[in-house]
Amino acid sequence: MPHAATIDGTRIAYQVRGEGQPLVLLAGQSNNHTCWDPIRSDFEGHRTVTLDWRGxxxxxxxxxVYSTRGFAQDVVAVLDDLGLNSANIYGTSMGGRVAQWLAIDHPERIDALVLGCTSPGAAHGYERSQEIRKALADPARTDRVLLELMYTPGWLAQNPGPYYVLGDTSMPSYAKGRHLVASNRHEAWDGLPSITAPTLILHGSDDIFSPAANAQLLADRIPGARVELIEGARHAYFHEFRSVASPAVLAFLAAQDRTQHGA
Incomplete structure (x- = not known):
């Protein structure tokens, strides 16, 4: 498996599949590239690039100390290692937070931007309730608590697993903590108006893990951004509602490609 070397010497593993216009897929907090395995085939026709976050x-x-802005630098190191001057970027949850920094700090590296189930940060965004925070912090909680925030009960009943959004089980405990702090400290509000990449914002209408109101908040802050709410979806809309979400991403990327190339 190839690795890219970052500015500080950290080695970032990445994975490449397919041919076509490059599309970088950025997973959520504490997840590695396998988060995309269930739907990666939806993006055939693109050269998909995933990576394992540091940790x-x-x-x-x-x-x-980890940070979402630092994670964005790690993504740039992967692009550099691949010799890619630019790419489409699709980030979900914490991956969407990292994608915001990519678009702010490295506008020339992004052809089009898709932000999924994410927020601008706690200071200005809509945060999950205290009840949810307590449930997630309870040492006695099971993965079921998290799964029910990710998927609808009907989908869970029909899909016994494996699941790909519960975090990398091989992560050291300190790395899990570093990821949590990085995501919680994300704050990109001031930089969002400087984003120049064409932007699509996707969110599940029933997401209370990262409340759906964040979608319009981001769209109002990012020039020209467009929102698509996926009705009935929770946080992991990209898995459960892939028949809606993946075509929306593909249609958006195709439209941007036509615009940029005058076709």
Missing amino acids: TGASDKPDE
Whole structure:
């Protein structure tokens, strides 16, 4: 598996599949590239690029401060290692937070931007309720608590697993903590108006893990951004409602490609 070397010497594992216009897929907090396995085939026709965040998968796991802005630098290192001047970026949850920093700090590297089930940060965004926070922090909780925030009961009843959004089980405990802090400290509000990439914002209408109101909040802050709410979907809309979400992403990317190339 190839690795990219970051500015600080950390090795970031990445994976490439397919041919076509590059599409970088960025997973949520504490998840590695396998989060995309259930739907990666939806993006055939694109050269899909995934990576293992530092602290996960086959990447290095330094015990130091992580940040969403720093994760964005790791993505740039992967692009550089692949010789890609630019790419389409699709990030969900914490991956969407990282994608915001990519678009702010490296506008020339992004052809089109898709932000899924994410927020601008706690200071200005809509946060999950205290009840949810307590449930997630309870040492006695089971993965079921998290799964019910991700998927509808009907879908869970029909899909016994495996699930791909519960985090990388091989992560050291310190790395899980570093990821949590990085996501919680995300704050990109001031930089959002500077984003120049064409932007699509996707969100499940019934998402209370990252409340759906964040979608319009981001759209109002990012010039020209467009929102698509996926009715009935929770946080992991991209899995359960893939028949709606993946075509929406593909249609958006195709439209941007036509615009950029005058076709």
